[in-house]
Each structure stands twice: as structure tokens, then as C-alpha cells.
Amino acid sequence: MHLVKSSARRPFVVGLTGGIGSGKSAVANHFVAQGASLVDTDAIAHALTAAGGAAIPAIRDHFGMSVLAADGSLDRAAMRSLAFSHPEARKQLEAILHPLIRDESARQCLAAQGPYVILAVPLLVESGTYRERCDRVCVVDCPEALQIERVKARSGLAEAQIRAIMAAQASRAARLAVADDVVDNDGTLDQLRVQVERLHRRYIDLAGKRT
């Protein structure tokens, strides 16, 4: 009897990344509308830090009750302020969350049923682990001024806080340097959709050729 190699079951994985507010979620939604499976590390991080989430006990032990809301979930605004003004606090938070996010995202990728998987990871360029898992890297790119404008409009965060988050991320140039594909998001949402539809056809083709 032949053992099936685990890699034989591994789906075709497209890593989707981009800076804060670049448009990853908008792009991911367009891929899903085309039929792709989505594994979203931001969503996994949110689930881990919801009330009763698997990361909450370690966060409470490490940071204390001041970073928890009354319902026991992570107080995201409090942690955001702490993490993006104190690099060592961010490293501690990442040390708690990243192994859990890595495991859960790997599990979800293997369970995905679509023709290929979009693995959305804000820190893909910063983390070798995710790049190793991806057959391709797709970068959502837009000018930094537009990132700031969109995040301000979406969440009302102050510009200084948005800049502090951007400073903790890879530069635009570093992301573009590892991109196999680039989605330009300096136009309309319709222009975004057209680019995603073209890439979807390419990924279907590449995924089919690999199996």
C-alpha cells in the first residue's frame, strides 16, 4: 500500500498581503465572490481574542486585566495603543498569538474546499513561515497617503496611530520586492474587481496545472 504524501493534499495557496488599509479585505472579498476559499489571519486573531478565546488566558497572565474588556474579550483599543507605542509589548502579544494563528491557519488551509486558497496575512513579508506555505504572493498596493486616508475614514483612528502601525510593518518597497502579482488599489472598487477577476482565472489555471 502506498502512503499518500501529505503534500498531495495541500491546496494551491496564494498569500495575500498589503499594508494597513491597502485593501486586502476588499480584494479578498472579490476573490471569494469568484469562488476562492479564504483563510484570513486577521479573522483568526480576532476569534482567538474574543471572549473565551484561546489566547485570552495567556494575554491576561501577561498583560493583566487592564487590556481586557468587561466581557473578558481583548480591549482592542487599549492593546492597540500599548502594542504600537511599545515594541516589546507588541513582541509579547505576537509571541502569544502568532503560534496559534499559524496552527489554525494551516488547519483551515488543509480543510479548504475551493479550487485554491487565498491566505490573507498582513505580516506575510515580515514572517518567513507564511511565505514558505505559499505557492504565490499577491500584494495589494496603494500609495501610503491613500492607506492613511482610507483607515481614517473607516475607523476614525488618528493619523499618528496609523503611522505608528505602518512603522511596525514592512515598507511598500519590501512588499513589492517579494510579489509575484500586484493588485493596484489606487483606483475605484470596480477597477479592483477587474484585476481580481483576471488573477482568479490565472490562479485557477496554475492550480490546475499543479495537480
Ligand SMILES: CC(C)(COP(=O)(O)OP(=O)(O)OC[C@H]1O[C@@H](n2cnc3c(N)ncnc32)[C@H](O)[C@@H]1O)[C@@H](O)C(=O)NCCC(=O)NCCS
Ligand atoms: C493590536 C490589536 C489588538 C489591534 O486590534 P485592531 O482591532 O485595531 O486591529 P486588527 O486586529 O483588526 O488589525 C488591523 C490591521 O492592523 C495591522 N496589524 C495587526 N497586527 C499587527 C502587528 N502585530 N504588526 C503590524 N501590523 C499589525 C494589520 O494591517 C491588520 O490588518 C491587533 O491588531 C492584534 O491583536 N495584533 C496582533 C496579532 C497580529 O499580529 N495580527 C496580524 C495577523 S498575523
Ligand SMILES: Nc1ncnc2c1ncn2[C@@H]1O[C@H](COP(=O)(O)OP(=O)(O)OP(=O)(O)O)[C@@H](O)[C@H]1O
Ligand atoms: N479602491 C477603493 N476605493 C474606495 N475605498 C476603498 C478601496 N479599497 C478599499 N477601500 C476602503 O478602504 C478601507 C480599507 O480597505 P480594507 O479594509 O479592504 O483594507 P485592509 O488592507 O484589509 O485593511 P487592514 O490592514 O486594516 O485590515 C475600507 O473601508 C474599504 O472599503
